[in-house]
Amino acid sequence: MSTDDADDLVFKALADRRRREILDRLKAGPRTTGELCAHFEGALDRCTVMQHIGVLERAELIIARREGRARWNYLNAGPVKAISDRWISPYATHAVELLASLKRDLEKT
Template identity: 70%
Template sequence: MSSEARDDQIFKALADARRRAMLDLLKAAPRTTGDLCEHFAASLDRCTVMQHLGVLERAGLVIAVREGRTRWNYLNAAPFKEIHDRWISPYAMEAVSLLARMKRDMEED
């Protein structure tokens, strides 16, 4: 799969607020699928939670590990780092450079 297609999968996975909420929970700690189903019980049934987890897993944002009948879901931080390096870091460096120039200009006055 090309990196562009992989980026598309990641951004599409992140486009849904419920999937972002799942990632927020997994950021705090790994959770079982049952835990996630309980957390979203008021708004999503188990099948829908599993579908969302499938989208996150195919995008590489979640890693699922089976232990017997239990499925543990872990946040995979690597794709977020890649997004940061490609899309955010260059803009952040520009902002830091601008702030440094502003500081230097203000100190010279």
């Protein structure tokens, strides 16, 4: 899979607020699929939560591991870092340089 295809999967996965909420839950540590489903109880059914988890897995944002009957989901921050390195950091660097230049110009006057 090309880098652009992988980036597309990550952007698609991050586009939905419920998938971002799943990732937020996993920042604190691994969760079972049952725990993730329980978090959305009343808002989403188990099948829908599983579909969202599937999108996150295809984007490699989640790594799942089975332990007996339990399925543990782990956050994989690598794809997010790759997106940041490619799309955010270069723009942030440019913005910081502009602010530094503005500061120098203002201090001269």
